[in-house]
Amino acid sequence: MRISYQGEPGAYSEAAVFEHFGSAAAADPCKSFEDVFQRVVQGDSQYGFIPIENSLAGSIHQNYDLLLQHPLSVVGERYLYVKHCLIGMPGVRLDEIRKVISHPQALAQCAVYIRSLPGVTAEPVYDTAGSVKIASELRDRSLAAIASRRAAGLYGMAILAENIQDNPENITRFLVIGQEPAVPEGEAKTSIVFSLKNVPGSLFRAMSVFALRDIDLTKIESRPLIGRPWEYLFYIDFAGSTLDPVVERALAHLSEYALMLRVLGSYPRHRL
């Protein structure tokens, strides 16, 4: 089974693929999110794996846009703790390190830890997994990279310290996309996108659709539609599946108010 993701081998997205599908999955690295969608649309890959929100950085609107532009369904979700490791040459001691390289966001997320290392400077590079590749090629004992545990293994490097991020609550949520809708059994969630006229109370009416039926929302987010100053796009996730008649009626009710409504898919709920 081939699953496409954006990034290099050793990326956190790849780790999420293996956690979700098991280590036998054929993880297929792609250059861009657009490429991930294309692979699934053309049937080159069975599934795509895309990050949709991060607990520190927020929702990734670009991937919501790609979901709206492609005829694919959300068939799964996965939460992954982002646990950064300090990675150096095998046999190196922590006090030999003088420079740390990684993606600027990873360096920022480990700023307190890096400052705690005496005489160590940080230098940004393009990619987390790529920083390990660079460090392994330079074979410099004073150089360390910050990336995932798996990236260290891939490039034959050693883990000098683990879980070095300042905020332990660094979690990315991924969605699994496929050609066919899922038929989730057990506890399910559903993701929808819709737009409303921006008049006072319109969102309140839209929310009543769920509140009146005791449907529990797990995410709500508004996004102004640029160039259409009176319209908003909303992302909502809720507990339940479209196979449930109550959910079906709620969505029919919502379509009375919505200018546009797209059900992205129902899928088994993942809990960390």
Next chain:
Amino acid sequence: MRISYQGEPGAYSEAAVFEHFGSAAAADPCKSFEDVFQRVVQGDSQYGFIPIENSLAGSIHQNYDLLLQHPLSVVGERYLYVKHCLIGMPGVRLDEIRKVISHPQALAQCAVYIRSLPGVTAEPVYDTAGSVKIASELRDRSLAAIASRRAAGLYGMAILAENIQDNPENITRFLVIGQEPAVPEGEAKTSIVFSLKNVPGSLFRAMSVFALRDIDLTKIESRPLIGRPWEYLFYIDFAGSTLDPVVERALAHLSEYALMLRVLGSYPRHRL
């Protein structure tokens, strides 16, 4: 008047500072968002300027967290179109360019344009303004950078093409933060953050506070509180100022439901 922002001279944040405060403002570059908040808290700067959301990349949760952690008020907002320029050595023709460097996000946002240039490759570097600095130092006629119009001027470089982003609707919203709350005259907006017990219908009740008083919401976003699985944080912006008695009553009503409620500030509304 000194205004702190995160980034290097020539960054889009700096451009937003000048658009908002005029070209006489003393824009103060800082290494991190945390530094921007510290400057304002300690009185070294009168105001801080922070990006809070982007039309493609979404809300920046980290800056919401910093707003909650510091005793500062939101006193203004500013929307800025992100317009990327292709920047090269003075006198160079477009068909001499062989390599383009910039921040990976800027390269991604100009991918269609870059592909349209025959025989040109893209290479990521740390920063948009920094890519212009690099290109100016290397003095290589075949090398171009992608950054703001102002970055070209700062480093004595020429603009080879303008508005090269694939999606013209690339807009960043900034907030202005200061020690004292603003007293906005004319059309105002207010930003609040609050948390609710995650029980079905709780958000619906919270929204009724605004709907029953015809208060128009301009943004709503939920964010799960990690480690507290039954609580959510909500960001809401609405039309009106806390000086308006109707808004005052709505917030008193909301505080009956909210576990935590913080008014970040009221400020003059900016429209692009």
